[in-house]
Amino acid sequence: xxxxxxxxxxxxxxxxxxxxxxxxxxxxxxxxxxxxxxxxxxxxxxxxxxxxxxxxxxxxxxxxxxxxxxxxxxxxxxxxxxxxxxxxxxxxxxxxxxxxxxxxxxxxxxxxxxxxxxxxxxxxxxxxxxxxxxxxxxxxxxxxxxxxxxxxxxxxxxxxxxx
Amino acid sequence: xxxxxxxxxxxxxxxxxxxxxxxxxxxxxxxxxxxxxxxxxxxxxxxxxxxxxxxxxxxxxxxxxxxxxxxxxxxxxxxxxxxxxxxxxxxxxxxxxxxxxxxxxxxxxxxxxxxxxxxxxxxxxxxxxxxxxxxxxxxxxxxxxxxxxxxxxxxxxxxxxxxxxxxxxxxxxxxx
Numbered sequence: 001x002x003x004x005x006x007x008x009x010x011x012x013x014x015x016x017x018x019x020x021x022x023x024x025x026x027x028x029x030x031x032x033x034x035x036x037x038x039x040x041x042x043x044x045x046x047x048x049x050x051x052x053x054x055x056x057x058x059x060x061x062x063x064x065x066x067x068x069x070x071x072x073x074x075x076x077x078x079x080x081x082x083x084x085x086x087x088x089x090x091x092x093x094x095x096x097x098x099x100x101x102x103x104x105x106x107x108x109x110x111x112x113x114x115x116x117x118x119x120x121x122x123x124x125x126x127x128x129x130x131x132x133x134x135x136x137x138x139x140x141x142x143x144x145x146x147x148x149x150x151x152x153x154x155x156x157x158x159x160x161x162x163x
Numbered sequence: 164x165x166x167x168x169x170x171x172x173x174x175x176x177x178x179x180x181x182x183x184x185x186x187x188x189x190x191x192x193x194x195x196x197x198x199x200x201x202x203x204x205x206x207x208x209x210x211x212x213x214x215x216x217x218x219x220x221x222x223x224x225x226x227x228x229x230x231x232x233x234x235x236x237x238x239x240x241x242x243x244x245x246x247x248x249x250x251x252x253x254x255x256x257x258x259x260x261x262x263x264x265x266x267x268x269x270x271x272x273x274x275x276x277x278x279x280x281x282x283x284x285x286x287x288x289x290x291x292x293x294x295x296x297x298x299x300x301x302x303x304x305x306x307x308x309x310x311x312x313x314x315x316x317x318x319x320x321x322x323x324x325x326x327x328x329x330x331x332x333x334x335x336x337x338x339x
């Protein structure tokens with residue numbers, strides 16, 4: 001279901017469903033919370049930099065949760081930070097998305113057994129849309145995660161409630 | 164430049180029984196065991212004496228010696244009664260290019276060591292960390308709060324050998 005369902009050759013008119021149009025607009029400018037936690041954040045910054053260029057997907061870091069669409073949990077989530085992450089998430093306006101980046105934020109990673117200070121997966125405090133595996137994931141992996149999230153948004157419905 | 168033996172003899176002469184012993188039998192650098200309540204005076208001397216000049220506290224760390232009586236309850240959980248906690252001080256003189264390790268021990272049930280923050284300002288956070296992880300109380304410390312764990316962490320000191328993690332912290336499940 002592409003945006004260009006039909007095109008009139010000489011009228012500059014495009015016909016599309018509003019749902020598709022809205023979804024396309026939203027998935028094409030996902031602003032992420034300017035926020036990083038650990039070594040994954042270094043990869044995330046590399047993804048934002050010119051070589052991998054997150055901006056070509058419309059992803060720019062936004063230094064305010066109130067104007068962001070997606071939060072990338074890039075690193076180890078300690079209990080101390082989990083409380084702050086939850087607050088950041090709650091400050092974001094709907095619709096909002098979460099990418100869990102790396103083993104630590106997916107499931108605790110290397111801290112799963114003896115990490116007395118680590119939350120074993122950020123999905124214990126906020127709902128996660130896409131899990132990106134890796135320790136840390138390479139920029140390509142994070143880009144793949146973002147594409148997965150875009151696909152998810154593309155198939156969302158404004159009227160039908162999604163899980 | 165002075166060896167550990169020379170420094171030990173110098174300290175022994177000045178502080179007498181506060182300097183307990185010089186250990187050289189361990190497969191690591193020699194260290195001097197000192198009285199936990201005299202650490203500040205000894206360190207001030209080490210810093211200011213002309214042929215010692217230990218101007219840098221490279222590291223300060225706590226250690227759980229786990230040398231007390233180990234009690235296992237029926238569920239297999241081990242607690243340690245008695246014994247000691249230790250604090251190690253790694254000193255360096257950037258001028259005279261010699262190094263020294265100090266050690267002090269304190270009872271596990273009431274661990275108290277006197278602070279060295281007045282001598283090296285950098286000791287402040289190191290001591291807070293030792294307090295955070297082992298519960299060693301540094302007497303006269305200007306700001307002895309937890310530094311890494313949450314301020315409201317009430318489940319003990321995580322690097323002690325008999326530490327047990329709680330099931331929940333602020334509604335978040337802790338075990339995997």
